[in-house]
Amino acid sequence: MKIVSMTKEHLEGVLVVENNSFTNPWSEESFLSELEKETSINLVALKDEKVVGYAVLSTVLDEGDLLDIAVDENFRRQKIASALFEKIFETALERKLSFITLEVRESSVPAIKLYQSRGFETVGIRKNYYHKPTENAVLMTKYF
Numbered sequence: 001m002k003i004v005s006m007t008k009e010h011l012e013g014v015l016v017v018e019n020n021s022f023t024n025p026w027s028e029e030s031f032l033s034e035l036e037k038e039t040s041i042n043l044v045a046l047k048d049e050k051v052v053g054y055a056v057l058s059t060v061l062d063e064g065d066l067l068d069i070a071v072d073e074n075f076r077r078q079k080i081a082s083a084l085f086e087k088i089f090e091t092a093l094e095r096k097l098s099f100i101t102l103e104v105r106e107s108s109v110p111a112i113k114l115y116q117s118r119g120f121e122t123v124g125i126r127k128n129y130y131h132k133p134t135e136n137a138v139l140m141t142k143y144f
Contacts, residue, residue, distance in 0.1 A: 001080060003087045006035060006042035006054060013051025014044065021070040023132040034058070034067070041091050045071070045080045053080040057088055057100065064092055064100035085118045089144075098144060103137035105130055115140050 006014065011031055018025045034040040034056050041064075045053035053071035057064050066088070071080045092100060103126060104111050112122075120140040129137035 001047045003043055003045055003083055006044045010044045010051050014054050017070050017072045043087055055084045062098040064097045066100055066102035099141050101141045106136045106138055
């Protein structure tokens with residue numbers, strides 16, 4: 001497995017993972033928009049050239065916002081998310097980010113535990129942040 005910068009050629013695989021992972025998935029246009037931004041860090045995890053995971057991190061000055069991360073359900077619990085986080089953190093340090101924030105569904109206990117294991121702390125709740133179904137988001141931050 002390898003982690004590389006996302007390109008347009010990866011989008012078909014990224015969209016499969018995205019659509020299978022979320023009830024309100026990003027569109028192709030959303031990914032294309034992030035790919036065009038110099039301030040966005042877009043990564044894919046490849047196993048035999050197949051997209052098995054990805055992450056999108058937006059940066060502004062010294063702040064990072066993890067906008068999207070997912071791993072193909074057939075490849076979970078294989079340290080792919082951990083490898084994506086390692087590359088995100090490496091890049092964050094290179095860009096001298098002070099912290100990274102993210103939102104996660106309140107009911108997504110496995111994801112919350114993963115984020116906590118990677119150094120994220122709960123810093124707040126965003127009421128009714130998610131739709132399909134409506135649910136609060138837990139706001140988490142990792143400080144560098």
